[in-house]
Amino acid sequence: MRAVRAQLGRPPRDTVGVAHRCPCGHPDVVATAPRLADGTPFPTLYYLTCPLAASAVGTLEAGGLMRRLTERLGADEDLAARYRAAHEAYLAARRRYGEVPEIEGVSAGGMPDRVKCLHVLVAHSLAVGEGVNPLGDEALAQLPDWWTDGPCVEAPPAEAALVEERDG
Numbered sequence: 001m002r003a004v005r006a007q008l009g010r011p012p013r014d015t016v017g018v019a020h021r022c023p024c025g026h027p028d029v030v031a032t033a034p035r036l037a038d039g040t041p042f043p044t045l046y047y048l049t050c051p052l053a054a055s056a057v058g059t060l061e062a063g064g065l066m067r068r069l070t071e072r073l074g075a076d077e078d079l080a081a082r083y084r085a086a087h088e089a090y091l092a093a094r095r096r097y098g099e100v101p102e103i104e105g106v107s108a109g110g111m112p113d114r115v116k117c118l119h120v121l122v123a124h125s126l127a128v129g130e131g132v133n134p135l136g137d138e139a140l141a142q143l144p145d146w147w148t149d150g151p152c153v154e155a156p157p158a159e160a161a162l163v164e165e166r167d168g
Helices: 002-008 051-064 065-075 077-095 120-129 132-144
Strands: 015-021 027-032 044-047
Touching: 002 027, 015 120, 027 120, 044 051, 044 065, 044 120, 051 120, 051 132, 065 077, 065 132, 077 120, 077 132, 120 132
Parallel strands: none
Antiparallel strands: 015 027, 027 044
């Protein structure tokens, strides 16, 4: 996890594996245990680690995308239903790493009612593939190719296996 440590500028906390790799080969999303070693419940299963991707997502957030997506959830029943399904998929994936009663029913990123953190939604879409989280997919589609100028950090890219297989 040297690349992830370099990306974060600190040791990763209770990582259970790499959930997605950037085209450059480095991890860009890790899966984190739902309960940290110190006992703290941690609802964020998929954590975006690449600073270039995180910066690009931050630009979308600063541009008001979270507000616009939240407004659309209130106006589009189909979108809201698909977002609720993404919430349920997130919870099911996290349960594979342990039950944590304190966060039961709590996913991340504002799901299922609002958009609170695009970083989480993008990480979810990267980890599980297109078609599961409609708002994560939409945000991801608006990002520039953050990897084209080279890797975000200098570290060996191939360090851990994917923690989940994508459907399709």
